[in-house]
Amino acid sequence: MIADLELGPLSARRLLLGIHLLVWIVLAAYGLHRLHLIRLYRRRERLPRRPADPSDWPVVTIQLPLYDERYVVERLLDAAAAVDYPRERLEIQVLDDSSDETTAIAARKVAEIRGRGIDAVHVRRCDRTGFKAGALQHGLECARGDLLAVFDADFVPPPSILRDLVPYFGDPKVGMVQARWEHLNRDYSALAQAQAISLDSHFLIEHSARMSGQRFFNFNGTAGVLRKKCVVDAGGWQSDTLTEDLDL
Numbered sequence: 001m002i003a004d005l006e007l008g009p010l011s012a013r014r015l016l017l018g019i020h021l022l023v024w025i026v027l028a029a030y031g032l033h034r035l036h037l038i039r040l041y042r043r044r045e046r047l048p049r050r051p052a053d054p055s056d057w058p059v060v061t062i063q064l065p066l067y068d069e070r071y072v073v074e075r076l077l078d079a080a081a082a083v084d085y086p087r088e089r090l091e092i093q094v095l096d097d098s099s100d101e102t103t104a105i106a107a108r109k110v111a112e113i114r115g116r117g118i119d120a121v122h123v124r125r126c127d128r129t130g131f132k133a134g135a136l137q138h139g140l141e142c143a144r145g146d147l148l149a150v151f152d153a154d155f156v157p158p159p160s161i162l163r164d165l166v167p168y169f170g171d172p173k174v175g176m177v178q179a180r181w182e183h184l185n186r187d188y189s190a191l192a193q194a195q196a197i198s199l200d201s202h203f204l205i206e207h208s209a210r211m212s213g214q215r216f217f218n219f220n221g222t223a224g225v226l227r228k229k230c231v232v233d234a235g236g237w238q239s240d241t242l243t244e245d246l247d248l
Helices: 010-042 073-081 102-114 131-140 161-170 190-212 228-233
Strands: 060-066 090-096 119-124 147-150 176-178 224-227
Touching: 010 190, 060 073, 060 131, 073 090, 073 102, 090 102, 090 131, 102 119, 119 131, 131 228, 147 161, 147 228, 161 176, 161 224, 224 228
Parallel strands: 060 090, 060 147, 090 119
Antiparallel strands: 147 224, 176 224
16 A cells, blocks of 8 residues: 655655656666676677787886875885886886975985986976876976876886787777776775776776777776877867866
């Protein structure tokens, strides 16, 4: 039995009904979209094998945008310096907009890395115009590399990252290669596990389905390599949006 409860004036009931219907439509559309992606994923072509190593490795600039990252900056710089790539063809840009002790830590680590024969530069700006996009654009203008590898401060790039991704740029039509994210603290809490599952489905299913289906997919802002010429031709990093990676 359904009780006939008084919900107030007719206009209020219509509003509640409209909200309920709108939420139902949105959820139904989202569910159909995910089903379509799963269908594309199941029908996808096998991903191409990693191409052979190039005979002449291109110059790569690793860009590390920072803002008050004192707890993770040393880990990040240690990982960047440990990347397995020809030293004469590698540049590390520490794009530091910090206002705390991160700057001193980064300066010390960069000096240490340079002492090991690695081309590392500590880049400071007079202001934070454009925030992360502004820092990346500032670094782009003086980057030595033909390719740009971007890593946020909370990432730990593995030593093989460039040797795994750079060979794909042997195809001149490739402008960007996105790496799949893994998780350092997947088992930290139930929330962390839920977030890990969500991100895994995004990279494993959504990105794979979109790419194999010749559909639009985006750079996720970190853990990827971009061809510098493509970034420049697209107008560079734009700071008039909160999602500069998607905009690019």
